[in-house]
Amino acid sequence: MKNKIFPKRFALLKGFSITYLLFALVIRMILYFISFSDIDFSISHLFKIIGIGFAYDIGSLSYMMAFYSIYLLIMPSKFAGSKVDKIITFAGYWLFMIVITFSFLAEVTFWMEYQRRFNFIAIDYLLYTYEVLENINESYPLPIVIAAIGLIVYVAYRIKKRKLIFEKSFTKDNSFLSRIIVAVICCSVVAIFHYNIKNTQAEIFGNVNENELSKSGLYSFFAAYKSNELNYNEFYSTYNETEVFKKLRSNVLAVNDSFLSNEGLLRRTTNIGKELRPNVIFIGMESMSASYLKRFGSKKGMTPFLDQILSESILFTNLYATGTRTVRGLEAFSLSVPPTPGRSIVKRCNNESFFTVGDIFKQKGYSCTFITGGDGYFDNMANYFSYSGFDIVERAKKSRDRDELPTKRFQIEDEEITFENAWGACDGDIFNAVINKADIDSKSDKPFFYMLMTNSNHSPYTYPEGKVKIPSGTSRTGAITYADFAIGEFFEKVKDKEWFKNTVFVVASDHCAYSAGRTELNVKSHHIPAFIYNLNGSEPKEIDKLCSQIDILPTLFGYLNWTYTTKLFGKDVNEMTPESERAFIGNHRKLALLKAKHLMVLETQQKNECYEWDEATNELKKTACDENLLQETISYYQAAYELYKGGQLDK
Structure with a gap:
């Protein structure tokens, strides 16, 4: 019954999700300790920050989960584990892992400069890749940054490889019904967050640093993209x-x-x-x-x-x-x-x-x-x-x-x-x-x-x-x-x-x-x-x-x-x-x-x-x-x- 609800074909999706949520928690705690002198510390606030942050991490993760679940839905079972499937899966995994690892590391440097999660400044900087990459290279030598990202992604890959997660994800033993259930769940979560959950709803504290810590960097990034120009009258x-x-x-x-x-x-x-x-x-x-x-x-x-x-x-x-x-x-x-x-x-x-x-x-x-x-x-x-x-x-x-x-x-x-x-x-x-x-x-x-x-x-x-x-x-x-x-x-x-x-x-x-x-x-x-x-x-x-x-x-x-x-x-x-x-x-x-x-x-x-x-x-x-x-x-x-x-x- 368990495999029907969460079939083996989705093992990589599950493994990637766990990795993402762990990374997000680690980064949140790093930012928390960096900002410790500027927050109103209490145990209850800390647990609220972690809890609210986890919810927003789920929201940002759901976009990636939905993308992959739709791919698994439309890929016929008979092609599971084929050469094309493996190329797409490995390439997609490495791409997403590199992107999220870079974004998590970038959050630390961005926070140290602005004491904020990604906002409209990060959106603007995307347009000026030369200046941003040069700034990163001059502040934090780019070869070391690239090596660190590569090492983190490789270690995560080896762990999944050792646990046979990729092998399980190429199994043909899954039905269309089981695949559509997971895809619907993932897409539903995306819809809930996209249309109903605003980034500002994380702001329940009187301290701006605690409000920012409660947010997800990637979710904040896309929220900033949507609000780069606001209609005053609305x-x-x-x-x-x-x-x-x-x-x-x-x-x-x-x-x-x-x-x-x-x-x-x-x-x-x-x-x-x-x-x-x-x-x-x-x-x-x-x-x-x-x-x-x-x-x-x-x-x-x-x-x-x-x-x-x-x-x-x-x-x-x-x-x-x-x-x-x-x-x-x-x-x-x-x-x-x-x-x-x-x-x-x-x-x-x-x-x-x-x-x-x-x-x-x-x-x-x-x-x-x-x-x-x-x-x-x-x-x-x-x-x-x-x-x-x-x-x-x-x-x-x-x-x-x-x-x-x-x-x-x-x-x-x-x-x-x-x-x-x-x-x-x-x-x-x-x-x-x-x-x-x-x-x-x-x-x-x-x-x-x-x-x-x-x-x-x-x-x-x-x-x-x-x-x-x-x-x-x-x-x-x-x-x-x-x-x-x-x-x-x-x-x-x-x-x-x-x-x-x-x-x-x-x-x-x-x-x-x-x-x-x-x-x-x-x-x-x-x-x-x-x-x-x-x-x-x-x-x-x-x-x-x-x-x-x-x-x-x-x-x-x-x-x-x-x-x-x-x-x-x-x-x-x-x-x-x-x-x-x-x-x-x-x-x-x-x-x-x-x-x-x-x-x-x-x-x-x-x-x-x-x-x-x-x-x-x-x-x-x-x-x-x-x-x-x-x-x-x-x-x-x-x-x-x-x-x-x-x-x-x-x-």
């Missing part, structure tokens, strides 16, 4: 569209603004005084958390140059990143819009006609250039910025097709490179490319605006040897120290340039190094440094107003006394009243507004939570919902989505 709280835009227009309108239309955000910003038109170089610093700088409490001395230049600059002391990835920072800097749910707008389709800060610079006669030490193909940067009117300077992979773009595209050549890793040229080489470009453009009758991103403060934390005392590739501390050294060296070089006196430098981090914490949104891990340097006629000062990445360049426009037309959400921080101060914080699923130490969080399934934020301890305490704050939060995010989908963010 998943989040909304209210009357007319009221939404009425409130939004009131919120974005500064005292020196006037609307030019009865709809949308098109308005004229008027500043009094002589307009200044210096060159502007915007430097986006990779993963430079505010907490790394002495001004914000660090005692490690990692950033001596930045610590010095802050005292000579206009410093934003209370500014927050909108997201947790470079592409979100670039979106905020250039498009000046709150983060919409799912992937960044920079990476989406139909983003070739947005109104960006580049359009305001062009109103004033500037040339615009985006500079990256990596491949502009990554995160769709070259396409997005080119269609926004920027020329592109990049370190493109020569093996990759170069798309035709509407603006000029320049390559950082081999002879200009002293060091590079998976993500591209080191910061020193990027800054040298900036200097070379500025030497040329300064001879033009047009002022120039550059927006650039650095690379080096990113795993595998490699950089040129001999520049700092910490050996390359050993720690993030070394990468931070090198990033500070490189930007300091850049400023030392440009001070002797003829164009320096007429150039303003804006420096800001794209996001913090770590965004994980005990809560889903870690407010402190969005706090970033930003400053304006070398602005003629302005004394060094600190701006303590609560603000966002989207406000940095509108604030610069105010200092330059520009009068211009705009569609940006961002505002000149100096024109903000205490009541209008706010910061946008989000990830791919949660959208939040920080205002006067209160954090309003919009969640999927149209749920909302309000917290009081204790800045000293970085703790969030749940409070009663403030209806006015909720409406303001919805107005920003619902309107941003509606304007984007309706094409009203276009030029």
